[in-house]
Amino acid sequence: MSGITGFLGIDVGGTKVAVRVEGTGADPYRTTFRWSADGDVADDMAALDRTLAQVRRHWPGPLRAAGVAMPATLDTAGRVTAWPNRPAWAGLDLAAELRRMLPGTAVACADDGDLAALAEARAAGHDDLLYLGIGTGVGGGAVLGGALFPGTARGSFEIGHLVVDRCGRRCDCGRVGCVQSRASGPAILRRAAELRDGPVDPAELREAWRRRESWAVVAVDEACAVLATAVVGTAELLHPAAVVVGGGFADAFPDVTPLVERHARALARPGHPVPPHRPARLGGLSSLYGALHLARTLPVPALVD
Structure with missing residues (x-):
């Protein structure tokens, strides 16, 4: 088989999908697309299929393997059992769909927070860390002794679904008081809208945060306090050497990391x-x-050539 062997990474998010292929001897290729608003699973699979076909056209050789980062709950066979952000995906055999789209390519799916933790541990040269990912949801992962904890065979590290307020808000998962119900990007926007007494979009929140308008400061600060509560409780059990804060929301609000740390130190x-x-x-x-x-x-x- 001729050409340059590629390895494919697919990050499936609640609002968009990022795809990157790389291999020795060729420039990496990366593309993204946004899901449609209606959440129809057939439309979603068609959009993903079109994007992967585009990747195959751009890459000069075979795709040996694909790793998929998923925020949804999957069973061991790669079937979606639950995804509050796109409920129509429940029952979808995602692994089979991807094998259909990528014939001849080995495919594996894993929790997006776990994979992010592993990537950050490798990037930082840490064998022990706790990762928080703030975006459409709140994900996370733990790396202990250089390996994921508790390990993919035992399930994902669901720090976003730690209950921190039994009298709090209802989470997308159906439970009351999860970290995600207070500290995800959408949850922060909802709280900002309450405080402002009007709708708020991400750009408005960023600008108001930059100007330190009180409603924006309170909304972000409250979320950081919730994240710190989860960090402190988890650190009591795992004793990580470092806490890494990432995800799309944290990337857009660089002040979030020191603010979470400040609240954690107070606890x-x-x-x-x-x-x-x-x-x-x-x-x-x-x-x-x-x-x-x-x-x-x-x-x-x-x-084989």
Whole structure:
């Protein structure tokens, strides 16, 4: 088989999808697209198929393996069991769909927060860290001793679904008081709209935050306090060497990382300092690079010329 072997990373988000293919001897190729607003699963699969066909046209050789970062809950076979942001995906055999779109390519799916944590640990040279990803939801992952904890065989690291307020808001998952219900991008926008007494879009929130308007400051600060609560509780159990804060929202609001750390320090017990907090080195691309790492580590048959 001629051409340059490629490895494909796919980061499936609640609002958009990022795709990157790379391999030795060719320039990487990256593209993104946004999901349609209606959430129809057939339309979504058609959009993904068109994008992957575009990638295959641009890449000069075979695609050996694809790693997929997913925020949805998957079973061990790669079937979607739940995804509040796109409920029509429930029951979708995503792994089978991707194998259909990528014939001859090995495919594996994993939690986006887990993959982001692994990518950030590799980028920072840390064997032990806690990762928070703030975007359409709140994801996360933990790397201990250089390996994911608890490990993909036992399930994903769902820090966004830690209950921090039993009398709080209802989460998209159906439970009350999850971190995600207070600290995801949409949750912060909803809180900002309440405080402003009118609708708020992401650009307006960024500009108001830059000008330090009170409604924007309170909305973001409250979310950071919730994230810090999750960090402190998790750090008591895992003792990570560092906390990395990433995701699209954190990438757009660089002040979020030190603000989470400030709240975490205020919650720390005497003699138990919180680990240092750092912004994600890979910015909003942590899950995408984690998906690429997954692709490179998949056991696949050797390609024969």
